[in-house]
Amino acid sequence: MKNINKLLGLATILTTIFLQGCGGGGSNNVTSPTIPNSKKNIYVLGSSTFEYMNPALTSISQEYNYNLINYAKGGEFLYSMCLRIGAFPGTVKFKNTQLINDSKNYVIADWPLDFSLKTFDVEINNIKGHMGIDQNGYYFIPNNAYNTNTEANIAYPIHSIFPKIDRNSVFIVNLGKNNLLGNDPILGSTEYVLNKSNECINWIDQNLTHNIIVVGFFTSTQPTQELIEKVNIVNSNLSQKYTTRFFDLKNYMNSNDIWQDTHISPTSADLLNQKNQVMPITLSKDAVHVNEQTNIAISKKLILFLYNKFK
Template sequence: MKPSNMGTGRVVGQFGIGRVDGPDVDNEPEVVPLSGSITFTPSVPYFPNRTSSPNPITVLTAPITAVLDYDGYVCTPAADGVTPLYRGIQLFATDDPDMSVENWTYSVVYRFNAVNGAAPTIKAHSMALPEGAEIDLTKAVEVPSSPGVGTPQALALLAEAEAAASASAQSARVAMSVRDDADAGLFDGKPGPPGDPLNQAGADFMVKNYDFLTGWDRRAPILGGDGHLFVATDRTSRETWIGARREDGGPTDLSLWHMQNRLGIHQHADASVSWAVLDAAWRYTEMQLNNDGNVPDEVLRRWASRMGAATGSGLAVGDRYVNSDSSLSPVFPDVKNITIWGSSSAERIGTALAAALAGTGATFHNEGKGAETSQHISARLGSVPASLTVSGGSIPASGAVTVTAANMPNSAEMKPFTGTLNGVRGTLSSTSTVFSFTRTTAGAATPVTSGTAFIPIVGTASRQHVTLLWTGKNNLSGAGSAPLVTDQTHAAFNYLSPLVKRVLVLGHFVDTAQTSGSTQWTNVRTVNAALAALYGDLFLDVDAYLCSPQLWVDTGISPTPTDLQHQADGIKPPSIAHDSGHMNAAGYTSVSALIRTKLISLGWY
């Protein structure tokens, strides 16, 4: 934990890059968010904190790296160092006298991911961070400068251009006379048959942009062409592909045009296509990219059709494979459905989470049930099915029968759920002392072997949904419960869409009424650390978020001293608590937004 006498400040900022207008309603250029990281390196190697309590401490320094989220905002990273946890980052203040060294600075280095093959850059700079201050990096970066062209230089260039124009006026008049005769049709031969429209578009391009009498490029210097140093002509005095540009000796634009055409690689003037390979008739092939650098949807549809996805013979979400235990398992996730499994936290977050996920286009399903343990949730999901023994060894022809479960306790809070027991469909329910199985329809009495698995209907049907796992919180108040919760969470993760994982594991939080070092406090930390190590960026640390400054930014709540002390102790603060074990509306809304941000950062939506 940070010594209480060490002051901090906050760094914020947003970064984007300008680009050509995209597919929106206006015709203006776009500013799109950048991704990447920003590293803050203290200018001193350590701080001798001689006034800290209960004893002095020497704090060594190291580079601290922030990441950018999907909107380009500076964020504190999660434990994996990559996933944005919350916006803004807290750093040690550079003017705190308690650290013995004052008026030092941070070196700020920007590393942005490449855009269109080039990495945007901002020059590294130094920065001070006063205690309690919030520094926006946009106000801290060095303002770039441009050398420009001054008035004297511009006038000199203009005079030079006018002299060159006067010297070439006579030759231009001769060329214009010949060109007038050409425009009047005096040199035209017999018209040929009409050509292919796309091929004609290529010819029109050349006629429009090149003077075939002089070989000069009529355009502004798109590729740098402003006349030629040398051009070889054919027997009719037309420019051939052999030529050199005046300014650098490189190939002329016409040379490049011919070479690209023969190689089948050509830049075509189409606003919706950034690059394409053309066929002999100047038609687009399927080797093309849109303005975002992606394969166009129409090309993907053609590929899908040929691979069989459109006819049902290709890969689809309905595909299954045979698992090692001979069970059928889904191959792909169903991104059109999102389901949360858990106890009361999952149940109560439902309304806020459904609203947060509305923009994904997926249907939200809530399988949270208050007061259930990890065993009950795992049984309803099907990852650890209830192992049942039927009283008398047989399901009667109709009605209910008492059963016992070898792997979960009785609980009146368990949500009744439907499934099959030895092929007989029915509902499993519980009181505080007894489990009952009630068959759905009457039929023949059916013998059942002791320890037969009860296979749930809903859990099996939702197995390939995009899934949020928030299970086991009600177990963590008991000593020694951490391994069970970790193991059953892992079993659920493995059970869901085994080949392509779209499962996000949510970390647990400590109830408001708990104290640092309590059984639940210890178990929550043990389980969260194990889940973070197992799942990396597929783990969302809710506890860390609830104990962060970003919580107050997102909720708009001003924290009390008690809130801040709870956060420092790693315990859910009172201002977002409905009661000790649950959040209020503000808390659930902010966590729902956190989940949505995480799903988007994973590229699932």
């Protein structure tokens, strides 16, 4: 019996060595990246493009030993994204002077109204709680505000309670898609999106991490000429400013690579749409979002791009 066990053990070792030498049965011509030994955190700021991409992005990140923390929220505007992490200031005036614990205390805020705001942790007047929004407007839910009064005419600064970031972490930012898609002449202008994006990215660089990937925008399946021009202006400016840290999503969506990476055969209409800077129907989930095959392809391309920048 002992001899049999020894033979089985030897067979196991030889099999393991064989599989390692053959790359688990894969081609010897395929080279895999050297995966970092320690996990690196990747934070994502964006809207529905990256919220819907979360399953694919999380899966691909894990292959590189990255830990993905996704703060993307569908419909959210640029200011809200950056307010959450503490990059932008904000003040509130309480509508009622008596705060009610664990309840919605409605406020008048000094930042743009955003009904898609993702609830986040804040501290106001030394009281910790949550900032959110519903059909009645912005509200603050305090955690420990028993018998606490506020002054009606005082604008209280809000302080975002954002987790401590390791300087080795990476931020992926895609800021302002819903601003560009909207009709607000100020909040939806290229000037506003570029100025606020640069302000937010600069704050991240100075206060959180230097490791930042700036992702550009694609259009939609039925874009107006105005939207195409706005996307081109923003992409061009971001590309010039952030150079090797800019991930040109629109360029990838308009390339032949996207068809190879998704294993989708384009129609003649798809190829015409690419030429006209329109999102191909075959790659889309709806008018402004891509399907899961495309999410997977983008995630692979983006994480490899990030890996090559911050090995």
